[in-house]
Amino acid sequence: MLQDKRILLILTGGIAAYKGLDLIRRLRERGAAVTPVLTRAAEQFVTPLSVSALAGEKVYRDLFNLTDEAEMGHIQLSRSADLILVAPATADIMAKMAHGRADDLASTLLLATDTSVMVAPAMNVRMWDHPATQRNLAQIKSDGVSVVGPNKGDMACGEHGPGRMSEPMEIVAAVEAYFGLRPLSGKRVLVTSGPTHEPIDPVRYIANRSSGAQGAALGQALADLGAHVVFVTGPAVVPPPIGVEVVAVQTAQEMKGAVNAALPVDAAVFAAAVADWRVEGASAQKLKKVAGDMPKLQFTENPDILAEVAQMDQGRPGLVVGFAAETDDVVAHATAKRARKECDWIVANDVSPETGIMGGTENAVILITDHGADPWPSMSKTDVATQLAARISDALT
Structure with missing residues (x-):
């Protein structure tokens, strides 16, 4: 998807620099040529040798290096790429970019270039929230810099909040989007979402606390990657994604019919919280309360x-993903569910009331393959969706 694209990758100093190694591998898998630049601080976290080995290219480190300047001056280096990507982008490099400082190779390249720049911020939550960082962020955005992330989650320092660098596959998706590449173009993906309502009578029903937020976020993330998404949704609290084919249902039986009608698909993701049981012979009239008579x-x-889709003999989707909402022994129960249903992946989470996940804005999932x-x-449901969509794209392309 990135064949012959030239990426100048600047790695700056932060623990997230280790993700840069995987990012290089992911970019090269897609055909991109990666020229790495390391700051002195980045070398405290990853070695030039490991970066060079993965990139298959020389690592540039020094502004004043006669050999480097003779081979390719820093001005030429800054303009020979199709995109300059800074990942991780620390608070320091963002401040230099915002104020036009050029006191090392990385900042000089960024100031001397006429190539588009994309950054993936990574820093402590307090640093991210600081007014100075937010001013610098606003400035580089107004200068035309694209920003990916950051995600919200646990920090290496032990704190929690926004500041985690986006995952490598999320950054790859952003790079592909920059070049107008939508890796799931031509792919048809089914997503189920929300709860189901199983009627007791015309005014009462059995349901669960699912808001449909995770399924809606996933449907949007897949659509953003170019997939034609058939979004089969129960009566969710959140609105459906934009730009998808919406099929609204109420009951599990209606959802089954809508799923069968959507097939064949390249991938099917079952994020809906489908009721396990329904009332047999639901009353056509409202049941009246009679004292002492239940x-x-x-x-x-x-x-x-x-299970029915995962176990299809013919026309089975190439990837079938289930969700497992558990309250105890999450991994054990979800692993057993994956084997029992015969699906490819299970996305498991703990929905015990104290987690606040069901109906909340955040999720902490375990991907079982x-x-x-x-x-x-733990991260926002939007971030979970972006990361999962990137993994699905990787599996389908």
């Missing part, structure tokens, strides 16, 4: 939509 409700099992369990830090 209504007799007979329950029957709802269809297992995830055939490689095992990969716990993600």
